[in-house]
Amino acid sequence: MALGSSYQADVIDANGFVHNGNTLQFLSSTAQPQPAANPVTSGALSTTTVSSGTGKQNPATYQVTVYGVVTFDASNNVATLTVALSPDNTTYSNIQVYSVAAAVNNTGAIALPITLVLPQGWWMKFTAVHCSVGTLTYC
Secondary structure (H helix, E strand, O other): OOOOOEEEEEEEOOOOOEEEEEEEEOOOOOOOOOOOOOOOOOOOOEEEOOOOOOOEEOOOOOOEEEEEEEEEOOOOOOEEEEEEEEOOOOOOEEEEEEEEOHHHHOOOOOEEEEEEEEOOOOEEEEEEEOEEEOOEEEO
16 A cells, blocks of 8 residues: 655644654555645636536546536426435435426526535536536536
8 A cells, every 4th residue: 555645743742742843644645635725726727528317526636616507408397407426436415406397497598507516536427307517617
């Protein structure tokens, strides 16, 4: 097993004395703490697309926030978008459901924003009925 990154750490002993200048190293290169700040510091944000009912893994090597828009199809049908998360692409939990009634979907001008926090290595799945999800932007 590869060792992870090293981090500076102060250690406080049982007597309350602080030992400065220590190093903390995680035992696995994959079990690291999340960075305190987003590593994206300049340039255009990244994008990805999804297909209805198909899982898509977080494309970054860190936790991201995903932004997008669900657009309803103006078909005079009840429309729903179910957003689910999974740590393993097998066991999904629904976390958001966007829904509009048939009479509302008939107008043809309905678009709702989507915001989703996606942990590193996790999967997202969008299941669309009488609607679609455009290109997603993440950072």
